[in-house]
Amino acid sequence: MISQKAKYALRALVALVRAPAESSLMISEIARDQKIPKKFLEQILLELKRHGIVMSRRGRLGGYVLLKPAEKITFGEILRLIDGPIAPLPCLSKIAYRRCADCADEGSCEIRHVFQRVTLATREVLDHTSLADAVKEVLLPEGVL
């Protein structure tokens, strides 16, 4: 399961993608529309800002905008940023590799072997699906992809 926080982050970003071009959205707008606790969303957007996903303006007429084109922001990127590694085992993670303390030899670890396949399949989807893709898909009739 992905965290509630990650879900909120993705929903907020989708909202920004759907916003009229060049216009920004305020935390409170997104919070209201997406039913996200406002103060929690604040934290999330701040984190996304620190990682260069969005930018913000303060004061009256403040708000958030995407910093990169929606085509260049993948689900994998956001998920790693909020929830950490995508791989189901630390010894399979790209961004946070750690040996399993109890594992004698990774090459002959049956569990690793199986989850390696899971990891590849998952990454295939998450690292090749952008926010733009996600928004587009929903507009199309069922089963197009």
Added chain:
Amino acid sequence: MISQKAKYALRALVALVRAPAESSLMISEIARDQKIPKKFLEQILLELKRHGIVMSRRGRLGGYVLLKPAEKITFGEILRLIDGPIAPLPCLSKIAYRRCADCADEGSCEIRHVFQRVTLATREVLDHTSLADAVKEVLLPEGVL
């Protein structure tokens, strides 16, 4: 990430698969060989027993044996049993479906749409890989599958 507990469960089961036919393994043997905290393993095996995966004998010469052939025990089954749903969103789970409180319409939820693909890919691997498969794979040279 799967839990440490699930990892232990899978390692213990693999150990049972690898054990000489018809012979049982004691908690303490498995714990020693697989470097799993003994008391924790005890709980895990008990849980597997309650779910009909293994059976046990008490007293001197006691121990655990698989209750089903290794070909019939999948990674998905064990994982669901120990860690709960495999799906990354509650609204995509087979065994514990729950609506997302904040989601107006599942059909038009961009996030759900993307993670649906992840879920299918993950299930494809986990529900079609048995303990027997896992043990076999490791014996074979790289890249056979």
Added chain:
DNA sequence: TATATCTCCATCAAAACGGTCGGCATTCCG
């Protein structure tokens, strides 16, 4: 009967999760 094993229940510390609060900094508008 002595001993080794599984069983069962209770407890526990640490971390993660999902928020919430209050104050400060910046920007706009009148």
Added chain:
DNA sequence: CGGAATGCCGACCGTTTTGATGGAGATATA
């Protein structure tokens, strides 16, 4: 210039989950 609206930031907090550990009891063998 002053006030209001907005984002920024750090601290805090209650609950649940995780990863165990401890101890007494049941059961089987020799």
